[in-house]
Amino acid sequence: MSEIELTQMKMEGRLSRPSTPSRARTNRAAQRTFFIITLVPVVLIIIVATALVVRAYPILNSYSFSELLFGDIWRPNDGQFGFRPFILGTLWVTTVGVLLAVPPCLLVSVYLAEYAHNRLRTIAKPILDVLAAIPPVVYGVWGLLSIVPFVDDVLAPLSERWLGSIPFLAVTQPTGFGILAGGIVLAVMIAPLIISVIFEVLSTVPNDLRHAALAVGATQWQTIRTIVLPQVLPGIVAAIVLGASRALGETIAVLMVVGNVPQIPTSVFDTAYPLPALIANNYGEMMSIPLYDAALLGAALVLLVVILIFNILSTLVLQRFLRRS
Amino acid sequence: MNNTHIQVNNLNAYYGKQHALKDINIEIPKNQITVIMGPSGCGKTTLLKTFNRFFELTEDVKLTGEVLVDGENIYDPAVDVTEVRKVVGLLAQRPSPLPMSIYDNVVYGMRIHQMKKERAEYKKSVRHYLEIAGLWEEVQKRMHDPATSLSIGQQQRLCLARGLAVEPEIILGDEPTSALDPISSQNIESRLIELKKDYTIVIVTHTLRQAKRLADHVIYMYLGEVAEAGPAHDVFNNPKHERTKQYLEGLF
Amino acid sequence: MRFKKKHSERRHIVELSIKIIMWLALLIVAGALGLILWTIISRGLPSLSWEMVSQVPKGGYYMGKGGGILNAIIGSAYLATGGTFLAMLLSVPIALYLKAYLGKSRWGEYVRLSLDVLWGIPSIVYGAFGFALMILLGMRASLLAGIIVLALVELPIMTRAMDEVIRRMPADLEHAALALGSTKFEVAMNVVTRQMLPGIITAILLAFGRGIGDAASVLFTAGYTDRITTSLMNPTASLPLAVFFQLGSPYPEVRERGYAAALILTIIVLLVSFGSRWLSARLNRYSIK
16 A cells, blocks of 8 residues: 555645635545545456356366366367467467468568658658558458468469468368468558557657767668667567557457367468457357356467466566667 | 868758848868857857758758858759768767767777778777777777766767768867866867867867867857858967957957 | 679669569558458449348248348447447547546556457457346347447447547647646546547447447347347347358358448448548647647
8 A cells, every 4th residue: 555655645745735625625525536536447357357267167167277278179068168279279269360461561660660751651651540440340251252362263263373382281171261361360450559659669769869870871771670670679579568468368350260160270371269259259149058157268368368468567667768768 | 262172152041931041151161270250159060060960850940051162062963962061070069978888889980881891990099089089098908988977078089080080181160168068178279279280170169268279260140140251370469350350359 | 983783783773672562562451451352342232222221021031022121220339329429428538538637647547458359359258148147137139238248348449439530639738728727627628529520420420330330249139020029128139140140141142231231231330430530630730639
């Protein structure tokens, strides 16, 4: 509580001591109410986690951790709850999405921060805003109508012809639905977030440093590569991790294009069944089979824990960066 | 005429709609210290920045006219800015050590321009330029410490060494001592006086006393125009313009 | 001509190539947006009709017979409005408190961190959480449950967006008010709210846009029905789910209407997005910058 007391002491500084008693009372009452309201976000995280733990407890109680996390078989009717295909499916889709998103995002944010004129920046911002505003289900429709056929008609034949011998790129699946389609859709969905965070991070580099390099005759790219990027590397990594955590939890859009077959993926053309899709697809019958609801809420819990870790780490790094400016 | 190192012809510069430099025509002599002075906001720094093409780093700027270095217009479209900046070095107002070691700071420009082939050559040059900047004695035992661990005055001498290492012919100084303590300032000033036998030096300053200590040649600016320019003793002892006179008397 | 650019030098080639690659990346990102919009418009437009937005599903609608998705449009409007309103009740005071009392204090940073973390929690987890709560309370899927879960999804977005704008408020204005003898509460209520109105409205619209498009959170909690909801305790349809369900149909006509529903949703979201931009630009004229 000492942290809180300290803050309260700070709040009651000299400036906030008003002249009339009634106004002082209002001020103090408002302070207390306001203060309690700020507890909401902090408490909310705890409540969400607790509720999921409580609801998932039955399954954590009946099976060992390794049975759940590393079990391969998912047959709720027979009481078999192996999460491994779903966990691997999530990792595959997220990894492909992030790998596809990072290079263009990095290039775009560096361009916007280092090269572009203000005019281009004012055009770019609404584009990113709109990309961020498009609802997941619309991304899903787009994926279904454009990306799945694109994978099927263009990427799969290409890969079959040239890259089929590389294990991760073997074409296994003749419909276009799968990890690659999910990854492409995810990449576009997380792009605005990654771009704007990296842009913010780049803007924290003082111009003096850039000028110091330019003054000895470095080209702009030499300046960026040798001075700017090394300075902000942790921030860039944090931005990517933040994007990855967004991708981990994305549900509807991925669900619509990824195929939803619980298997251990071996190629980007395989179908997969990520955790969020598992939860969303089965909420209907989860109350009718024993432990099913606990298993699905357990899946949500796994997702929450991984995302919380990703999020807290990246946010701490970014806060340090952005506060410095 | 062959003594002129930088020649400015009909130079006009604009920040957006603001006319910052108005029809500048000056000549800057070789191997001398030229001091640009004038009240704040008169365009001193802007003029200086046109000499190494730093002016264009600000957005929404426009420039007409020419700046000739050794008779070659550095604003010609075919010109390589980085070559210009290699020949025309800059000592910034605040020391700006790069976030790397002392050694790497000095080597930075040489590596960028791939000026040496072997490690040993780089090492030799680093020592050479740190000696010229009067910093060698103080840092020779801590070459791989971060440059930010130096004092502000040392940092500025490090920046001088870093600038000299790419073998420029002209050194620009944008109030290079204004962030420093008096002893460090004096140290920098004496370096500059030593350096003028090999380099052409152009300094912007807002302190009249510093101008009098350093200047061989003076450019006095007022509201974006060159009010007076000439050899230092002429301008200081016998100013032709009323504005210059008032400034020298300390009226503003 | 010693300053003349030697284009064959390696570093100039690198500089040029990097710039070209960056331009390509920029084109890819902008192109992706163009492609999405083009796909949604070109596939959605043919099935879009007045009937779709003015009627509820008739019998046999899901086998390609007549009717529309008015139930989902109204349902989404209820859900997003309710969720936004609920989120607002919390986020306005939090944002003001962060500004007026906490500033850059340690506790303020914790609150911001927790908001950022909440922001990162995916809506499917909020949905699952809402579902867990509903079982606990013996509640059924309903408009109210959907509103509450959407409020949770929107809260961090709205608060952080407000906080970002409010943080940029000039400190001297606040100090001037304090110097005149106002209490911090009065400062918060008068100066901060009035100055920050554009920012607050932008944040609210941003959260509304997010809320109306979110599917994963309402999937468990709001249910789906073909009627227009009249009670908070009844289930309600929503646009994102209307899209989602219709796309899963084996009937091509139904899928086509799913595309049209996606177009309607996109139009609404874009209108909200541009509306907030326009509004904040307009309102900004009345505040001191």
